[in-house]
Each structure stands twice: as C-alpha cells, then as structure tokens.
Amino acid sequence: MLLAGAAVTPAQAGDAPGTARAAQAAQATAGIRFVDIPGDGGTVLKANVVTPSGAAPAGGHPVVILPTSWAIPQVEYLAQAQKLADTGYVVVSYNSRGFWQSGGEIEVGGPKDIGDASKVIDWTLANTPANPGKVGMAGVSYGAGIGLLAAAHDPRVKAVAALSGWGDLIDSIYSGRTQHSQAAALLGGSGYLTGRPGPELQQILSDFLGSNLAKEDEMIAWGKKRSPSTYLDALNKNGAALLLGNAWGDTIFPPNQYADFFEKLTVPKRLELRPGDHATSELTGLLGLPNDTWTDTRRWFDHYLKGEDNGVDREQPVKISSRSGGGYENYPDWKSVGPDREKLDLAGTTTIHANVDSGANGGIVLLSNALDQLTRIPPIASVPLLPRRYAAVWQSEKYGTEQRVRGTAKLHTTLTSTKESGTLVAYLYDVGPLGLGKLVSNAPYTFHGKTPGRPFGVDLELFSTAYDVPAGHRLAMVVDTVDPLYIEHNPSGAQLTFSSPAADPSYLSVPLREQ
CATH class of the missing domain: 3.40.50.1820 (Alpha/Beta hydrolase fold, catalytic domain)
Structure with a gap:
C-alpha cells in the first residue's frame, strides 16, 4: 500500500x-x-x-x-x-x-x-x-x-x-x-x-x-x-x-x-x-x-x-x-544449489579456554574478502599450529577428488559452559598437505542465561558460500571464542566443552558434491 x-x-x-x-x-x-x-x-x-x-x-x-x-x-x-x-x-x-x-x-x-x-x-x-x-x-x-x-x-x-x-x-x-x-x-x-x-x-x-x-x-x-x-x-x-x-x-x-x-x-x-x-x-x-x-x-x-x-x-x-x-x-x-550433504562426525569431548584469539579468524571487514575476490587468497591459518587450549579442531579424511562446497554448512553440537553467557565462532577451513588452512566460511554464536555445567544443544548455520576443495585436501572445523569481527560475551575464565553424546551426536553437515 x-x-x-x-x-x-x-x-x-x-x-x-x-x-x-x-x-x-x-x-x-x-x-x-x-x-x-x-x-x-x-x-x-x-x-x-x-x-x-x-x-x-x-x-x-x-x-x-x-x-x-x-x-x-x-x-x-x-x-x-x-x-x-x-x-x-x-x-x-x-x-x-x-x-x-x-x-x-x-x-x-x-x-x-x-x-x-x-x-x-x-x-x-x-x-x-x-x-x-x-x-x-x-x-x-x-x-x-x-x-x-x-x-x-x-x-x-x-x-x-x-x-x-x-x-x-x-x-x-x-x-x-x-x-x-x-x-x-x-x-x-x-x-x-x-x-x-x-x-x-x-x-x-x-x-x-x-x-x-x-x-x-x-x-x-x-x-x-x-x-x-x-x-x-x-x-x-x-x-x-x-x-x-x-x-x-x-x-x-x-x-x-x-x-x-x-x-x-x-x-x-x-x-x-x-x-x-x-x-x-x-x-x-x-x-x-x-x-x-x-x-x-x-x-x-x-x-x-x-x-x-x-x-x-x-x-x-x-x-x-x-x-x-x-x-x-x-x-x-x-x-x-547444495542438495547433497555430507556429515562429518565431530566425535569426542574437547574443552577450550575462552578470552584468547586462537589465530583462527574471519579477517577484516571489507578488506579480506575483497582480497579473496581479486587473488583467491582468503584469510589463512596454520591448522596444526592452532593452540588446542583455545581452539577445538576436527578434520575430515583427505578427499580423493575435488569437492565443491555449495550453499550453507551447518554445525550441530552439544555445549557445556562454566558460565551462563558466552560466544563461540565456528570456522570451516580447506586444509592443504602442509596444514595451511584457507577459510571457506565462518559464523558466530552467542548464548545467555544458561545454567553453568548443564549441556545444551547448539545449531549454527555458517555463512553460505561456493568454494572448490582440491583433491588431496581435507576440511577442518575449528571453533574458538574470539574474533575481531564480532563482540564476544565470554566472562573471564570461562571454559567451553564440546561433546558428542551417543543419543545426539555432534556433526558438521556440508553441502558437498564431487566435480
């Protein structure tokens, strides 16, 4: 009207x-x-x-x-x-x-x-x-x-x-x-x-x-x-x-x-x-x-x-x-765009300490992805060198053929925090033979009002993308608590534990298709 x-x-x-x-x-x-x-x-x-x-x-x-x-x-x-x-x-x-x-x-x-x-x-x-x-x-x-x-x-x-x-x-x-x-x-x-x-x-x-x-x-x-x-x-x-x-x-x-x-x-x-x-x-x-x-x-x-x-x-x-x-x-x-999905298991239990940037991050507003557009060089991190005290890391097996990521990757996990509030940032990396990870996507997640020590489910959609993972590379899911792009809500001394209960396994669902 x-x-x-x-x-x-x-x-x-x-x-x-x-x-x-x-x-x-x-x-x-x-x-x-x-x-x-x-x-x-x-x-x-x-x-x-x-x-x-x-x-x-x-x-x-x-x-x-x-x-x-x-x-x-x-x-x-x-x-x-x-x-x-x-x-x-x-x-x-x-x-x-x-x-x-x-x-x-x-x-x-x-x-x-x-x-x-x-x-x-x-x-x-x-x-x-x-x-x-x-x-x-x-x-x-x-x-x-x-x-x-x-x-x-x-x-x-x-x-x-x-x-x-x-x-x-x-x-x-x-x-x-x-x-x-x-x-x-x-x-x-x-x-x-x-x-x-x-x-x-x-x-x-x-x-x-x-x-x-x-x-x-x-x-x-x-x-x-x-x-x-x-x-x-x-x-x-x-x-x-x-x-x-x-x-x-x-x-x-x-x-x-x-x-x-x-x-x-x-x-x-x-x-x-x-x-x-x-x-x-x-x-x-x-x-x-x-x-x-x-x-x-x-x-x-x-x-x-x-x-x-x-x-x-x-x-x-x-x-x-x-x-x-x-x-x-x-x-x-x-x-x-991404009708076929592959689930990558995020098995085990991992605890990370908050308030410290692990080195994984989404780059700088406007600049990093403009550079990626011009040079195909996105934000990069050495996945083997990421400090496990501050970053949870899971990796897939190596892919034998090129894989095309098309659409929206989705993270599902169970989280337990020592504090009632907190922030996590999830990153998806394309990891080459030397462990150098190129950022495929990321997204933040913040919670408030949770009971410390009590697990709760987290479902997070990463930002949609179209990216080709070369043969011989693997995908890595990295989660930390600090990123310059976002305001984080982790109280001092907070710890986040990611687990994968048998009744509700943790996974990353990626829209992947072979070339």
Whole structure:
C-alpha cells in the first residue's frame, strides 16, 4: 500500500496534458541536471536527473530511481545512469535522507526513507517524460534496501535491482545473537562522518555496540521495521520483479539472509551470488567499466520495464560463481544449489579456554574478502599450529577428488559452559598437505542465561558460500571464542566443552558434491 502523504499526481494517473508538459520540459534539458526534490515532509533531497535525448515514446520513457548507498553522494551512479539513459531510460539518483547535502536525519530505511522514495517517484512523473506504468528502482547496499522497502509500500514500483542489500537487517549484523562489531562500527562511523544520525539511531548504535541486553527487544523491533522480509506479503502482493545480487563474503549483509528472503518470494525473481565482499561485485560498474552485475541489471529492466523479450525471464533464477574460479552455475532455486550433504562426525569431548584469539579468524571487514575476490587468497591459518587450549579442531579424511562446497554448512553440537553467557565462532577451513588452512566460511554464536555445567544443544548455520576443495585436501572445523569481527560475551575464565553424546551426536553437515 502507499504511505500516507505519497499522493498520486495527475501525471501518475495518466493525465495527457500533464504528461505532455513534463515531456516538453524534460526535452528542453535532456542530459544531466542537478535538482532539489522535496521528499517526505518537504525535506530537500539533492538529486541528479539523466534524460534521454530525442522524443519520448508514446506513454513516456521507462524510469529508474537510484537511492544512494550509505555515506556516498549522488554522483555514485552517474556512469550507470548514463548507460541506462543511452538506452532510453529516465534516471533519477538522489542522496538518501540525512547524508551529504540532503536534508533530514539518517533513518536507516525507516518510514521517512520509504516516503522519500515515493516522493521522488511523484516528482519524476511530474517533471520528466517518464511512463507511470514503467517505474523501477535500483541501488547498491543502502540503496538496495530502500528499493525493496519502497516496492513493498508503493505498487507503482514494477521492478527492483537490489545489489549488496539486505532482506533481514537483524540477521545481517546480529546473526547468531552476536554483534557484528566491525560492520556496525564501520556503518556508524561513516554515518557520523558524512551525515546526521538522528537520536534514535544514535541510541540504537550505543546500545548495540555497548551490548545493552536490556534493550535487545527494542533493537530487534527497530531492525525488523527496516527489513524487507517483514513486508513479504506486501512485496508478493504488489508483484514487482526483484533481482537480488550479493557477494559470498559480504561482511555487512551476509548471503544467508538474502537467500532465505529470496526463497520466500513468489514474484518474478533472480538471485546472483559472486565472490567478493560488500559492494565489491558492483564496484567496477560504478566506475563505468564492464561489469556482469550491472549488465544483468540492465537486462532485468529491459525485460520487466521495457517489455523486451531478452530471455531473462526464462533463465534459471539462481546464478552463482564459485570463489575458486570458473564460469557461472545456474539453478532452478536456492535449495538446488547444495542438495547433497555430507556429515562429518565431530566425535569426542574437547574443552577450550575462552578470552584468547586462537589465530583462527574471519579477517577484516571489507578488506579480506575483497582480497579473496581479486587473488583467491582468503584469510589463512596454520591448522596444526592452532593452540588446542583455545581452539577445538576436527578434520575430515583427505578427499580423493575435488569437492565443491555449495550453499550453507551447518554445525550441530552439544555445549557445556562454566558460565551462563558466552560466544563461540565456528570456522570451516580447506586444509592443504602442509596444514595451511584457507577459510571457506565462518559464523558466530552467542548464548545467555544458561545454567553453568548443564549441556545444551547448539545449531549454527555458517555463512553460505561456493568454494572448490582440491583433491588431496581435507576440511577442518575449528571453533574458538574470539574474533575481531564480532563482540564476544565470554566472562573471564570461562571454559567451553564440546561433546558428542551417543543419543545426539555432534556433526558438521556440508553441502558437498564431487566435480
């Protein structure tokens, strides 16, 4: 449904004289122009408009709205905006509320951000030769989230390309009930440098990074309100065609939450996953260089906004690329990516001491997985040298043939802690003949309110990935308690014991398939 205040203008309703006036005005200023657009409540949004040259087709040009990424000015999309305009799109990119010269305060995809998107559509239909029945939205990161939220609230949005975005904000930066501290600190810090966080966001950041568990329910409610997954029914009802793109190593919005969101959509949809970290898959395209993600975005809009029969609707909707190289793989749905699973037994009883980083870790936000994308060198650890006092280690037998990890590995174990709270971090490594382990995946898990000395079950999904394990290598499951990516909740002197009861054996379930 439409947000209150997102009024439909005469141009939206198809009023011929209004459309003609908009066309005449826009044709006089074809090319790039910088404008002020009144957003929700009249807040000024700084924007640029790229209009195709020449006469508009009957009914007007298709239009693409581009909200900017977090902390990035509206020039972010100029290269792609020009490419779209060159093929007949009106493109409007605007600085998201609270950033740079746009007015207001940072809302993090809140109601005012959704209202802004509708107001930008209003302005575009009234002031450019845009077709009111062919409105699309695209964006990277923050812009992706706003595009999805707008599509749930404004049925005029017919297609969205949401690149490096989020389906569930809480499951992104608070997965495993663990604060993703580097991601949150990066977002908070860049927000203060380039924008104006409002009092609500300041309080949320303070409570989140300060581990204020008394405010946990409030933080979760705040995040759910800003999660497209909360509005699945509206998205499916409105019917916008949704293209979701992400990177396997995204340390801000991990791929699991996007894949889960994708599976629940019933609209025309597509999921693309590539090597890299947050927004690195789209970066070269923003610089105007050839880029598969942006090429597929234009194909998506060409079909769902222009109506071109380019075959994108007949292709298998899940498209992935392995971190180990090779071409694209295509699947009919997410569950088909890793349908075959191998259980690796995590036998025995192992006790580790908390509060010390064993040397196994997930790397540095943005940097480590970007390096993996460019060089295929992920974070590395020498598995034989990991101190067993601080790290639990299990290893598979050597594989005789190459194994392809595709999808989501799942850890199940029984844990006993000497304290009522604690954090563990699980790592999956590809271990070569010399014991050097390359990180395949990881995920954190935090517990509170447990009875010291009493065992309890732990089920943890590691972050989804696509990785090829060479013949002669083995997989290793490593668990420790400290990682720079996350806030840990292990009291001083805590010990964690992992066991495998006969009635409930511990295991790692890995989506493996032979080459």
